[in-house]
Amino acid sequence: MTSVSRRLVAEGLGSALLLAVVVGSGIMGERLAGGNVAIALLGNTLATGAALVVLIAVFGPISGAHFNPVVTLVAAMRREMPWRLALIYPVAQVVGAILGVWAAHAMFGEAILQVSTKLRDGGGQAFSEAVATFGLIATILGTVRFRPDSTPMAVGLYITAAYWFTASTAFANPAVTIARSLSNTFSGIAPSSAPAFILPQIVGALFAAGVFGWLLKTETPA
Incomplete structure (x- = not known):
């Protein structure tokens, strides 16, 4: 069994690399797009989706590659990890995510x-976060149950799509939301807007856990 320290480092490092990609590709996309926001968002989207596939594949065997407090919450609710560990995972995720934002700033010569x-x-953006997070948890639970080897690819593809079908561009992650509030770049979110993203993320995750807990329940033979 992987030690707690290695799990926490994996969660922190994976979250840092994820945010370096999200913020860094946002800065690069904006600089190269010549004012075309759609092109900037496309670059941001493709980089994020691709990175998720790689990061989940690399860190999944070590920590589960949650990189997301609501994923950790759902795992603890499903008794897939002890609560004592689930309570410290988000610390590593948030700290790692913030360090990743700072790394992106450093790479691009930003403050x-x-x-x-x-x-x-706006209500539409808040609702988008609930929908995006519901879909993320559904993707994880469904693939882990039926095709676990496809989980990294499925999550990367889902987030790639959710960037474009949600009004909020699918943060779907409280740690990501907090970290992005510390970047006044293309991918940022004002701290005053963050709570209205985080609450729907939690609600969407809990709703997905309930729905898919029922849908994926193993039937007991009569």
Whole structure:
């Protein structure tokens, strides 16, 4: 069994690399797109989806590659990990995510310490986060149950699609939301907008856990 310290390092490092990709590709996309926001978002999307496939494949065998407090919450609720570990995973995820944002800033010559001014407000965006997170948890639970080897690819593809079919561009992750509030770049979110993303993310995850707990329940022979 993998030690707790190695699991936490894997969660932190994976979260850091994920946010370096999200924020870094956002900066690169915006710089190269010449003002075309659609092209910038496309670059951001493809990089994020591709990175998720790789990061989940690499860190999955070590820590489960959650990189997301609501994924950890659902795993603990399903008794797939002890609560004492589930309570410290989010610390590693948030710290790693923030370090990843700072790494992206450093790579592109941006000020390391920033606070986003990009407002992402409105009921549609909040609802989008609930939908995006519901779909993410559904993707994970369904593939882990029926085709576990396809989980990294499925999550990467789902997030790639969700960037475009949701009004919020599918943060679907409280750690990502917190970290992106510390980047005043293409991928940022103002701290004042963050709570209205995080609450729906939790609600969407819990709803998905309930629905798919029932859908995937093993039938007892009569």
